[in-house]
Amino acid sequence: MKYAFYPGCVSRGAAPELYDATVEVCSRLGIELEYDSMSGASCTGAGILQEKNLKLGDTLNARTFALAEKTGLPLMTICSTCQGVMSQANDRLKSDPEYLAEINKSLADEGLEYKGTADPRHLLWVLIEDVGIEKVKSLVVKPMTGFKAAPFYGCYIVRPSSALGFEENPDRQDSLEQVIEAVGAEVVDFPGKTLCCGFPIVMINEKNAVKMVANHTTDAKDLGADAMVTPCPLCHLNLDGYQPQAASMAKRPIDLPILHLPQMLGLAMGINPKDMRLNGHMVSTKKMLTKVAVSP
Amino acid sequence: MEVTLSVKRFDPDSDQHSSYNQDYVVEMEESATVLDGLIKVREEVDGTLALRCSCRSAICGSCAMRVNGQARLACNTKLVDIVDSGKVVVEPAGNMEVVKDLVVDFSPFWDKVRDVKPWLDPEGPDPDPDQEYLASNEAMLDLAGVMACIMCGACVSDCTVLEVDPNFLGPAALAKAYRFVADPRDSDDEPRLSDLNEYGGMWDCTRCMQCVEVCPKGVDPMGRIMSLRDKAMATGYTSTYGARHSMAFTNGVRQEGRVDELSLPVLSKGVFNIVEQIKMIPLGIRAQLAGKRPPILPHKNPGQENVRRIFNRLDKHDNSPDRLEIPTAIIGLASPVVLTFVAIIAFLILQFYWNSESVSGLKPDAYQSGSVEPFTRFSYFHNCFWFYCDPETSGSELVVNSNAEAER
Ligand code: SF4
Ligand code: SF4
């Protein structure tokens, strides 16, 4: 299994632990990652660039798709937001050949052409659809029995459902719960799991963003969660980085570690937490690690 | 088909002041909707059940409620499609106060729609009586998408921002605002955009797409909000945090092909907005201590000139090749992380200065006589500073301690 790897900006910036954990986990899952041919791919625009100029956003994503097509490999991402933005762009490009031809004009200078065959997929979906949940289970050497994990999807990997192939792949809708169960942990179902973490407005209206963090983390904590697991590094940044503010706002301690999806997988696979930089979170993971019976 | 409708009930006149779920088992046709089920309950099982409906065919917008956790029109939702092991959970619409059972108070909804002045203020002199105000077909097609709104409030029910901030105008009112801003016959674009630029307006939306997902009429409120933002920036309203954030983000991608995480917060808050910059320091320090260090030096993607070419070709606001361009990385140097170090050094210098003999004449007598440790003057700030910075003693611990003390 080999994939054209699109790590996104954040795993190479403010959440380097996601990148490291992904590399470690993929090697155990037998997933080979093609880096070099994708290293020139730009940011997806994260929905922000699309505010100003949808066509520009679609062109940048078409360029990424064309780069992936050139490798002949399926395209894999590790960010919910990248996933959603790419899926939406792909939806527009594939459904309108005229539009695609127009976009391709801007790629021609570079000798690229997007033929419309790419199918960007998040590691979370790859786990279910290509690796198979049984294989994931078979690689678990340290079952996380008794560990309670609250799933947090992030908006872009669940909405708009029309662009995300839920009809053809209904498993995608509870994929995170399936993975949590596969590693032997218990799912903490809480109302906010598909809601917004608040990250997009944290620079604009911090109070509202922090309130969202407070609501989600306290809800999960009150239901007994030991950690929250997310396939979105942006959700991680907000739920982890702004948790101290959220605690002051909620006037109570929270201390809920926010794990990246591959970090949770890695723990169950017996990967050393340091290799996945579990010590690189703002909310300490120490207490949580004693619970999964691996030393920090 | 036997269906259990689990309805969230609330009666303001009863002694029971909280809501509760009541299950009704009804026999329904395959073709029946949630509304059919609820009406059957009201007519045959329990006459006290309160709900709103009128057209029963997704036109009037009265019957929006949460069905299995998501806002929908009850008359537009078939039971067979959503029944989950024989059960369907029905709750009143969210983000609005419940009047009784499934009936919610729409007054704030209408107030907000009224706030955006939902009427046309025609441009230019009145046309002569035989003529109409003209609008292009293209513009009308775009507007027709928004005018399809039936004011059902499903989007408002599930909006994630309204959940934390009732002041937010919300998706329905903002979509309505777009309908007039985008109307070529309307003359009030600038004042409208100026109002919508305020707190609670277009920039407070988190782009969570709940409204897009639940709208039964394909109005795409979020897409309209994004268009409002574009129009606001194009009109010159560029000094809000939202506009700055959007422009800085785009510029980062333009220059480096990826997000510049150091300069983005600085540029969003404004380079000279010292107060906000200082407020970011604790977060910057926590990030540093956790080892979250985005690269400080420029980190252009390979082949970035190709991305740049696409920008020059397609970015209408941004195609002058020789405008002054400060690399975002340099602005990043002024980021909170760097400011933090400046603050630490300033602190050390101050402390040194305070302890040094040369200023002893300025110190209060107590210090001069040596009865007070020179350091105490700073210790308050010192403690606060480290308290906020240390990930082990974050704000949460502060609360724990004070609670514990209070209990004692
Ligand atoms: S996209 Fe914006 S307006 Fe729509 S539901 Fe989310 S926050 Fe509310
Ligand atoms: S935008 Fe859609 S969901 Fe919102 S009030 Fe109008 S029709 Fe209802």
Ligand code: FES
């Ligand atoms: S009853 Fe009119 S929209 Fe449902």
